[in-house]
Amino acid sequence: MLTVVPGTWSPDDVPLVHIWQSCSGGAEDTDSCTDVTLGGATAIGETFTISTELEGQRIRVRESALSGDEDDPEATDQFSELTGVVAPAPIPQVVVPGFLGEPRSIAFQxxxxxxxxxTLEEVGQSGECDPRVEVQDPSAGAQVDVGSSVRISTGRPRPFFECGFPFPPIFDGGVFLDLDDLDDPIIGDFRLPERLINP
Structure with missing residues (x-):
């Protein structure tokens, strides 16, 4: 956030207006400066919060001292020096949880x-429908940038025919069907709800 340090004027109680500007040129190039607009309105005030849209720009403030008629005042301007180039916002970081021994669906979520x-690697057969994480990189507790990739390694899952079959919503509301929990008839390798067989 930037804050104005008002200039010295005579009289010292002259009304002041502060308008923020962004400048695309170098440190000595003020011809490229234009008023900053926020939501279609000019950025006015004694403080200014720099947004990501201004990355690569320099910032200054125009201080206008108003005099004369209130309805049509005259403005005398002076300008602050330009700031340095606005740097990109730092990428937020997060701490990687530990997943070793956890079902890989938990890791995904x-x-x-x-x-x-x-980044998933499958090595060997796990014998499980939701294989456990055997390797993860980076390890638990590492700080990484948001958007980074975490490599996890598990065995290959059992065939989905043995673990249940996700029917389309038009058939079963998208519910995951588990072979161990259903008593409906089996057709081929798939277990179907009784109501789909005998409507």
């Missing part, structure tokens, strides 16, 4: 919630 992506 938690990493997505943190804004991280997953």
């Amino acid at each position: 938690q990493l997505a919630a943190l804004g991280l992506t997953v």
